[in-house]
Amino acid sequence: MIVSALVLVPILFGLALYAVPRRAAGIAKGASAVLAALVFALAALEPQAPDATVRWLSRPFAAAFHLGFGPISFWLVLLLALVTFSALLVVRGSRMREIAAQLLVLQGAMNGLFLAKDVLLFALFWDLMLLPVFLVLVAGGTHGRTAWKYLLYNLVGGLALLLATAAFGVLAGTTDVIGNPAARVGIGATWGAWIFAGFAFAFLIKTPVFPFHTWMPETYADLPPPVVAVVSAVQSKAGLYGFLAIGVPFLGPEMAQARPLMFVLGLSALLYGAFVALAERDAKRVVAYSSLSHLGLILLAVFSGSSLAYAGALVYIIAHGLFSAALFIVLGAVEQREETRDLLRLGGLGARNPQLAGALMLAALAALGLPGLAGFAGEILILTGLYRAGYGWPAVIALLPIVLAAAYMLRVFQSIMNGPEHPDLPQRRDLTWLEGLAVAPLVAAFVWLGIDPASVVAAMVAGGAHVAGVR
Amino acid sequence: MMLAFVWLAPLAGGILLWAFGPQLRSWAGPIGSALIGASFLATCALWGSATAPGALHVPLVSWLHGWNFGLQLDRLSLIWSLIITGVGFLIHVYSIGYMDGDRAFARFFAYMNFFVFAMLTLVLSDNVIGLLVGWGLVGLASYFLIGFWFDRPSAVAAARKAFVMNVVGDVGMMFAIFLIVAKLGAIGYADVFAGVGHALDSGTVFLICVGLFVGCAAKSAQVPLHTWLPDAMEGPTPVSALIHAATMVTAGVYLIARFAPLWSASAEAREMAGVIGGLTAISGAVLGCVQWDIKRILAYSTMSQIGYMIMGVGVGAFTGGVFHFLTHAFFKAQLFLGAGIIIHALANQQDVRRMGGLRTRMPFAFLAMLVGVLAICGVPGFSGFFSKDDVIYGTLAAGHPWLYAVGVLTAGITAYYMFRLLFVTFFGPYRGDVDAAALGIAVEPSGPSVAGHHAEEEEPHHHAPPGLMNVPVAILILPTIFIGWLDFGEGSPWKQFFRGFPGFDAAATSAAMPELASTGLVLAVVAAGFTLAYARYGTTAALRDAVARLRNETLRTPPVLVHAYYFDAAYELIFARSARALGSWFDRVIDPHVIDAGVREVAISSEWLGHLFRSFQTGLVRVYALSLVFGVACFVAYYALAFGVSR
């Protein structure tokens, strides 16, 4: 009941927002923010909510509309609700109503993705969550190319996922298996490789991982800040979640086979993203490439087969969600004030906007993995896990991007906030209370997570027992 | 919980001042100082329980099995905490005067308090990762304070440089942590030390030490990770005194002392540390001889003194090394604060060539500096004498004659450049009004020393320092002179204090010569250094045509020294520039012209196919009919092959 509400209520409410007259867009925004908060409360208060399931298909394989919390999905749903709430608070502009609506639809679809206990249902929401973002990009106007890149890249992945799901269902007889360790899925080695390839292709594009990443920087650069906050914070985790929820339990051998390849991809994403971020001029693109780098690290963890690294992966997934959302929201605020994202044109804002500077500083610090913040907790767990699982060189190589991260994150912060004030830039007011309200919970969350990730990790390790073959 | 208070009071101060700074205005300073003072008193109150067997331990959070975080106050961390909070308190008080009238007065104290908190985290942590957390946080605090005047591009750059270099160190420590966790699965010091010799074979211990040493080199400005320290002088002088002289930069010493059991277990590691320390000591000292910015002189001397400490703890003379940290904390703070008085009085003039003759103008500053100089040069009776002697002799005792030689030589150089500083600054005529060219100073329009924090102020003031600045200096004079006696002779209270401390009782091989002889040698060399300095800067002749001489020296300084052995240039070229180039190559070539191009080709070619098939649609019925027949032909051909032939 509750779990289906988590999916349906935001979608329906979002669609209903279109009935609100444009004049009352502010009301729409407020109402949707309240709804997001309620969704958060609903999920947080009922972690033991019972599954909801309705039969869908019976032949050639059994499938069901089966939604329910899992050890990982619970946290992801919370993260999503939190980020959506913050994002909704900073929605602004003439398209306020549409963006708010699409954000809610997106939230509903992604809740469905994370709560799906059925692979086919997972695939359904996988495709469904493309539409709101595509529509936002399209309605943005001049971003046709970006919209196409986003849609086609991800849709190709989605179709591979679809084919793999079909084959999975035919061979396993049912797709209603996620989070069900008892489900003995008999997939032969011959087909397993192909099916895994299908899943992996979709997941890698979505994450994204080098060399499937080129859709991401443009999408992030063109999306309005609230939406990009949600997309980068949560949607980019869908693929990793897929690996953890479908790959690890049911395609363990194939994942082990693919490990070398995935390590190569992960490491190249890790380094590639970091280096490009060092050279970018556009603040949003810097953060986009930094995500590429960070998500590459998580990919390593996912394929490491080490429980320590899995724990780190979950912490880092949540952490990255929190700080990248904060980063994009603050950068959005900067852009909205100064009408540019060009690091070479910005500068000296810190003097007049101390709170803005503080928010950006905190987010950047979390992103560069400052010890004591969430990013560090995830990194150290993942890296030690990798090293301990016997992947010494990957772990050591993965240390380099940490230094680079410090360099490019500080570069972003300093070239926006420090240095002499630029007279040609419009000097606007400091962080508004709405923006503050949007950023504060995120910051609080990643500070808390950095000090005591145990609450999350413990849940993960407890619930993550289904993660088979963990060293 | 007392210890938690010691630890959190500064944090509370930091947050309070950061959040409500504007409202608190001038109260920010006193509040910040008071909190540090309280923390200091609390630390003193904990002396008993800290020195008691089994130290003082407070568990905090636990991440995973074996990943338990807690605070621990034992003899080593006690010493450090006392210095951090004690000297920190004095410097806070001093800053009230020094930073008076700065636009971001409250922010300054917020950062300072935060730094103290971070440093306490570092020394109080009872495990490797907690240590790393503190390690990172002090780096952050130093970043904040170096870049305190963030409208100066030079300060911003220096801050970033310092932070990134420190992250290199963090990464080194992470590597050490990999090994520890991989081998032990636990992160507590106790577990680590227990593991030495069992779970941790000698090779692993060495690797761990290497990792740790990278961290220590970055934090303590050891060659080759030292280049950030001179630039760090962009920060306000009290910051230089507290962070970049007294406490943070000595964290490396703490690190090695803390992991003494590991170092004791690995000769190679000791070798490495000793060599690097010695190298740093001498190269820093040499660079100190050619600097003109008073703070940079002190910065290089700091670098060289830390070299001593590292050398000491490296070779296994832990008590000596730590003791040198103790004395250095006092006399270096003393020197910096003295310098601060001068800088403050001269409205941010930091170039000693523009000073001179200040002995009469500000006698108190002279006294302060004099005491500091005597101490750092190791003049008998002053604190530096005892500690430095310990270290130098320790190298010999540990059987490193070369390091010994380096130590002795460095002592002489130290004496030279410190007295050079003293003479040029305080003797002869005042050269503040001499134009820069005459002194051979390359004038840059907006040098860092010009656009200071007083830029906002109305009257360009040349005033005597407020009492608030003198008091702490005066207080510091006492330990600067007398603290050394703690370590006088065998069985000194200091040696007693650390008897039986884990790893400190490294078996020292018998020395090649008696300690007294060594002391004599050192003193001789120091005297030589002093004489040289006097001959070049102190004699009446030298003082008379000081301007000309300084000009000559300025122009004659070998460029290799002016550019500090070209480290910065090399790093800029090898790392920074190439990394950026690679990144922009990825961004401008690989992404658009390789990956995207491939995808675009697919898209374009499918569009092209679409138009191709479209062109097949000529609209002519007969062509359509032909295509139909063509299809039929294909079908028939297939059936002929599949079934006709088979019959």
Next chain:
Amino acid sequence: MSPAFGSFPVGADYAALLPMAVVACTPLVILFADLFLTGGGNLRRGVAVGIAIVGLVIAGVIEAGQYPHDYAAFGGAFIEGGFSIVFSEIVIVATVATLLLSAGIGRTDQVAGTTALLLWSASGAMLMSGAANLMTVFLGLELLSLGLYCLCAISARSTAREAALKYLILSSMASGFLLYGSALLFGATGSVAFAALAAAPLTPLFALGAGLFLVGIAFKLSLVPFHAWTPDVYEGAPLPVTAFMSVVTKAGTLAVFARFAYAALPPDRASAILIPIWVAAALSMLIGNLAALAQTDMKRLLAYSGIAQVGYIVAAFAGQTTLGLRYALLYLAGYTFMNLGAFAVVELMSRDGDAVVGIPRFAGLAYRRPWLAAAMTLFLIGLAGLPPTIGFTGKILILAVTTGAGYAWLAGVLIVGTAISAYVYFKIVRAMFVHADPAHVRDERSRNPLPWLAVAVCAVLTFALGVFPLTPSNILPLVK
């Protein structure tokens, strides 16, 4: 009576013919009533369309009532059972929708005639859906086609007549192939009943006959390379007729194909005989979508997309599995609704339904006519195979049965085709959601509100079928 007639037991089961008969006779009523209504006025239109719809509804109800049982007329020449009933119902629904679309089109004095032709064509399709005998197949096919030839031509535009001519010539030619194939099959087996064909030995003659027969089928399904006529005819014909063709022709022909593939071929060699069809289906999925990339006219675009879609449906038959047949039916139903819905939207966007609508006309539709845009979006993402529509569910089921039957390569091609098609359909979605200056967009509205009904029903069913994919549990008997 010669022994050959033994296969024709006296006393056929005429109940089987009842629904078709109703549909076939309604036109007589319409024409008769039309005699008494002179002059223009919507009354005349209303009566014609009304009677037609009533007749179709009655037929539909009777069909539904017959679903559990099965009847055979003419000793198995015409079989009415679960399988064919689904097809007939689809035909009926499509015809009703077409009537709703066409109600406002054409000269008033022609409405009765066109309606009659429409119903006769429909009855032809219904005959095909029940045909289990080469003769009935041919008869149904011609009945369907003859009506359509005329319907194509009924329009003021000269392109319509050109379309009619092309359709006439090419379609008749294809019928010729089908007919000759039937003759050869008769020659090879001495019978025209599917059941008998299945029993006969596989001679080269039989193979050749089957091949030519399948050519005729492939042409009517407009599978590549027999698709050349489709775009031109769809574009030229009046929009409702295009809609009708795009669904009814395919439905009837698919019924024949299914029966032939499942019941008329020697089971052991059936798959070998059908390989060309699977290849043609694969080509359709690819070339249909690729060619659609280059289109700007909606009718033409939907024609190509129809080519690809029918490719998906045929792929479901691969391996002749029962599930495949069921899910082909499901997807055909889904395609019917998505496709008719799309046509209805296009109809609502043109002043007189029989007009050319290009993609530019959709610019900013979401802001001018949000409901219409929403519906169109649903239909388009359905055709593209995205959730939450039957397009998604049907596609996954087809993929599953195709892979399950060992035709993974067809599934792969299907995926590739779908990937290409995404660009085709989302081009329109994008146009609808782009902020466009209304001054530059021709915004026409149909005067006939009836298509709204079609849009609404199709939208609901497109969604509902996706969530509850009902398939006929009983598809037998194929033959008697």
Next chain:
Amino acid sequence: MIVAPENYVALSAVLFTIGVVGVIARRNPLIMLMSIELLFNAANLALVTYARAWVNNVGHIFAFLVITVAAAEAAIGLAIVAVAFRNLPHVDVDDAAVLKG
């Protein structure tokens, strides 16, 4: 004398081929229609032949069916040709090529 059925079948095949070629080769729609009739009648010939060979009247019935259908087809065909070329100068299918692409 009795001609073997194979010959009739061969003849029908020839007729069919001629019809196909006619449709493709001729540009006059009327002649194309004739060719189509030829296709149908070729089929008829084959049907009748096989009916004779199998001694099965179904072939005859089929043939009659085809003849009637062909008649209807011809009627409609002529009508459509008439309207299609009403306002075109020549009766040439290649002129009717507005719809393409």
